[in-house]
Amino acid sequence: MVDFLDELEANVPALRRYARALTRNIDRADDLVQDCLERAISRRGLFRSSGPVRPWLFTILTNLHRNALRTERRHGPTVDMDTLPELGTPAPQPAHMALNEIARAIDTLPLDQKEALLLVTLEGTPYAEAADILQIPLGTLMSRLGRARAALRQLTGATHEPHLRTVK
Amino acid sequence: MSEIDRDSLMAYLDNQLGPDDRAEMERRLAADPEAATEAALMQRQADAIRTLYGPAANEPVPSRLSPHRMALAAQRRRWQDMARAAMIIAVLGIGMAVGWLLRPWADNPALYNRLIADAVSAHTVFVAEGRHAVEVAGEETDHLSSWLSNRLETPLAMPDLATAGFSFLGGRLLPAPAIPGGRAAQLMYEDADGERVTLYITPKTGVNGPSLELVRLGGDNALYWANATITCTIVGPQPPAQLQALADTVFAQLTPSSAPGSDYRPI
Numbered sequence: 358m359v360d361f362l363d364e365l366e367a368n369v370p371a372l373r374r375y376a377r378a379l380t381r382n383i384d385r386a387d388d389l390v391q392d393c394l395e396r397a398i399s400r401r402g403l404f405r406s407s408g409p410v411r412p413w414l415f416t417i418l419t420n421l422h423r424n425a426l427r428t429e430r431r432h433g434p435t436v437d438m439d440t441l442p443e444l445g446t447p448a449p450q451p452a453h454m455a456l457n458e459i460a461r462a463i464d465t466l467p468l469d470q471k472e473a474l475l476l477v478t479l480e481g482t483p484y485a486e487a488a489d490i491l492q493i494p495l496g497t498l499m500s501r502l503g504r505a506r507a508a509l510r511q512l513t514g515a516t517h518e519p520h521l522r523t524v525k
Numbered sequence: 526m527s528e529i530d531r532d533s534l535m536a537y538l539d540n541q542l543g544p545d546d547r548a549e550m551e552r553r554l555a556a557d558p559e560a561a562t563e564a565a566l567m568q569r570q571a572d573a574i575r576t577l578y579g580p581a582a583n584e585p586v587p588s589r590l591s592p593h594r595m596a597l598a599a600q601r602r603r604w605q606d607m608a609r610a611a612m613i614i615a616v617l618g619i620g621m622a623v624g625w626l627l628r629p630w631a632d633n634p635a636l637y638n639r640l641i642a643d644a645v646s647a648h649t650v651f652v653a654e655g656r657h658a659v660e661v662a663g664e665e666t667d668h669l670s671s672w673l674s675n676r677l678e679t680p681l682a683m684p685d686l687a688t689a690g691f692s693f694l695g696g697r698l699l700p701a702p703a704i705p706g707g708r709a710a711q712l713m714y715e716d717a718d719g720e721r722v723t724l725y726i727t728p729k730t731g732v733n734g735p736s737l738e739l740v741r742l743g744g745d746n747a748l749y750w751a752n753a754t755i756t757c758t759i760v761g762p763q764p765p766a767q768l769q770a771l772a773d774t775v776f777a778q779l780t781p782s783s784a785p786g787s788d789y790r791p792i
Contacts (some may be wrong), residue, residue: 365592370582373590378578386581390590398596459573477539478571479578484541499532506535509570 361401364410365394371411371480372418378475379422381464389425393418415482415490419472426468455513462512470505473498529553529560538567612653619649619743626740637734637756639703641749644725644758645742647699647711652721659695659713669696673710679728679754683712684778689771690716701727722761722768724775729754739765748772754780 372393376386396417397410463471469491476487488498529550536542537550554561588594623642651658661669666683674681676698683693691714701707704727712724729751738749748768749758757779759772 362592362596369586369590369592373584373586374578374582377581378574387587387590391595394590394592394595395599398592398599456573456577459570460577463574475574475578478574481540484536484539499535502535502539503531506567506570510566513570 361410362398365397365414368411368414369394372414375415375475375480376418376422378463378479379471381460385425389418389421392421396421412486412490415476415480416492419490423468458513459509462509465512466505466508470501470508473501474505474509477502529557534560534564535567538564538571608653612649615743616646616649619645622742626742635734636703636732637738637749637751640701640725640727640732640756641738641740641747641758642742643701643703643709644723644749644760645745645747647709647725648723648745648747648760649743651697651711651713652723658721660697661695663693663695665695666693673698673726676708677710677726677728677755680780681710681726681755682778682780684724684775686714686722686771686774689774691722691771692716694721699725704731720762722759722763722771724779725758725760726779727756729756732756739768750776752776752780 369390372390373386376389376393377383380386380389393414397414463474466474472491473487476482476490477484482490484495484498488495491498493501533550537547537554542550554564623645626642627638661672663669663683670681670683673696683696685693694713694715696710696712699709699711701709707727710724710726712726714722714724716722732751734751736751740747740749745760745762746765746768747758747760748765749756750772751757757772757775759768759775761768761771763771
């Protein structure tokens with residue numbers, strides 16, 4: 358039991374990072390992580406039989422986030438005052454602009470591409486594990502990653518035709 | 526057209542290759558400027574994502590996200606649910622015992638018997654409370670004394686049971702359902718082991734009955750007595766002899782105006 362809780366604790370920073378990138382809102386991200394941990398604690402009996410804790414936690418978090426988005430779509434989105442652009446704010450500095458641009462571009466990605474991209478680039482998850490977390494075949498993961506990267510390239514203005522072969 | 530396919534390049538950038546494949550890919554990239562440009566672009570994307578969100582993992586974790594704390598809280602909730610269930614069973618049990626006690630007077634049980642039943646019910650409900658066991662804490666003895674005396678329209682002093690090993694937790698005002706429009710005062714005491722004793726006090730007005738009565742209800746004993754001005758039921762898990770001793774101390778202090786022994790005689 359204590360080992361299990363220690364294992365959960367070791368994963369909290371990564372879960373917070375992934376949730377933060379998914380929601381871009383510190384409170385909603387931490388709420389997701391809290392829900393995820395509570396679910397894990399109350400269902401540890403179910404978990405015992407299957408593999409390592411980390412992918413299981415990321416699967417729970419991903420599903421909670423999808424559910425939250427579905428609920429939000431039904432009830433209309435909550436707008437965080439902090440994220441509303443202020444009127445009359447001077448143009449951001451170029452160095453920041455590139456990051457803001459990327460952040461906005463990620464937001465416009467379809468959710469399944471966004472999840473794949475964040476798991477791999479931000480969390481450094483091995484492909485097989487990421488596919489396991491998202492419960493999709495490896496090939497589907499690769500194609501989502503490829504599409505996410507191509508979309509980012511276009512959205513951030515680095516537009517040139519993809520030169521690389523896509524192996525089906 | 527580059528000879529390097531997209532998935533291999535991604536696998537290289539995402540650190541998914543073993544050392545041999547990695548070295549091989551680096552050799553091929555060195556000879557393929559087009560793919561190298563592509564790789565650099567993807568690398569910048571990944572760097573930007575890590576710059577944006579990476580720091581979130583280094584922030585201090587708020588305590589609400591501590592799994593140990595959450596597991597403890599969940600366990601405490603389970604205990605509270607169990608305690609509540611046990612409490613309901615205890616109250617039901619006492620209700621049945623009270624019913625049995627009042628059986629001879631089923632139509633119109635004697636008033637003093639209803640007072641005892643009310644005293645035991647109030648005892649059961651409030652001794653189980655942690656933070657809200659009393660309404661006014663025992664430190665405010667003077668305030669409690671004047672407040673409860675006014676409400677019960679009877680001069681009351683707060684008995685000090687320190688010599689018997691009990692500290693005064695405080696008291697509360699309660700309805701006395703047995704008396705129409707009646708009020709009762711409940712005082713609570715606790716010994717070093719956490720065992721609690723309550724006194725349930727009402728004015729004497731209109732109460733006829735024996736001056737002393739001992740009843741056992743559930744796990745608790747209730748000792749009722751009356752003098753010229755008040756009735757008092759002392760309830761607790763202690764054996765009758767110990768309650769009796771407490772009652773002697775209480776009686777001497779509770780109504781200072783009544784001379785000890787005038788109405789009250791030990792069993």
